[in-house]
Amino acid sequence: MTTNLKGKTAVVTGSTSGIGLAYARAFASAGANVVINGFGAPADIEKERSAIETDYKVKAVYSPADMTKATEIADMIALGEKTFGSVDVLVNNAGIQFVSPIEEFPIEKWDAIIAINLSSAFHGIRAAVPGMKKRGWGRIINTASAHSLVASPFKSAYVSAKHGIAGLTKTVALEVATFKITCNCISPGYVWTPLVEHQIPETMKARNMTKEQVIKDVLLDAQPTKEFVTSEQVAQLALFLCGDDAAQITGANLSIDGGWTAE
Ligand code: NAD
Secondary structure (H helix, E strand, O other): OOOOOOOOEEEEOOOOOHHHHHHHHHHHHOOOEEEEEOOOOHHHHHHHHHHHHHHHOOOEEEEOOOOOOHHHHHHHHHHHHHHHOOOOEEEEOOOOOOOOOHHHOOHHHHHHHHHHHHHHHHHHHHHHHHHHHHHOOEEEEEEOOHHHOOOOOOOHHHHHHHHHHHHHHHHHHHHHHHHOEEEEEEEEOOEOOHHHHHHHHHHHHHHOOOHHHHHHHHHHHHOOOOOOEOHHHHHHHHHHHOOHHHOOOOOOEEEEOOOHHHO
């Protein structure tokens, strides 16, 4: 069955780029109005926002909320509720990465990764759940990672945040289960996005490798398919989770990682 989100609103954090942008487009393609969020050049963000409206005949608004700030995250949920009357789908997706041996890991990078990749999801869910409970329907999706299940060296903050979001997902799923609200996380393997591109020089330094070695022996070698996952594949899984057929899937951590975590 195709997911129909007509009349519903989806908020997607970190949707100015990569996987988040693919989620926003997928929800809009199913008829949802969307709240997009994230950083970038204002002209680029406006171009994407208006392209979503034109391509899918829905409404899209932009929230500049910084995922390190709890009050701005609450404002983002309030913007969706005020503009469209509800927030029915919340995707906690904003994320950053930093790669370094732990003894040199900058403390401010640890704090930022935990704030953006983990705490922002707590704040977003906390603000969105009352409305979902009142209306008796909701879908919460957290972008975790293969790193919510397995570790890699030099990614202490990222692996910790992603393991944390898997725990948050299960806890929230249990709390909201009787309100027809599901809460799941999706754990992609490597997707070629700015987040992955930016970690290549740091990985070259930490592992003493060339760029080609990092791509072949670290990124692609992690995945038995030896292929990158695409943002669109991840977004289609999220769209499925919003449909009626997925009503009994909750508290799950769904891998889409080319077999990485099967090993
Ligand atoms: P990306 O860099 O393309 O997108 C990240 C998004 O987060 C951007 O829109 C950015 O502006 C936004 N963002 C960053 N800091 C923010 C802040 N303080 N406030 C608001 N927005 C902020 O990266 P991506 O690969 O699309 O990552 C999206 C999610 O997918 C992340 O949670 C990431 O950990 C996860 N993920 C990515 C991969 C991968 O291989 N690319 C694999 C597994 C999981």
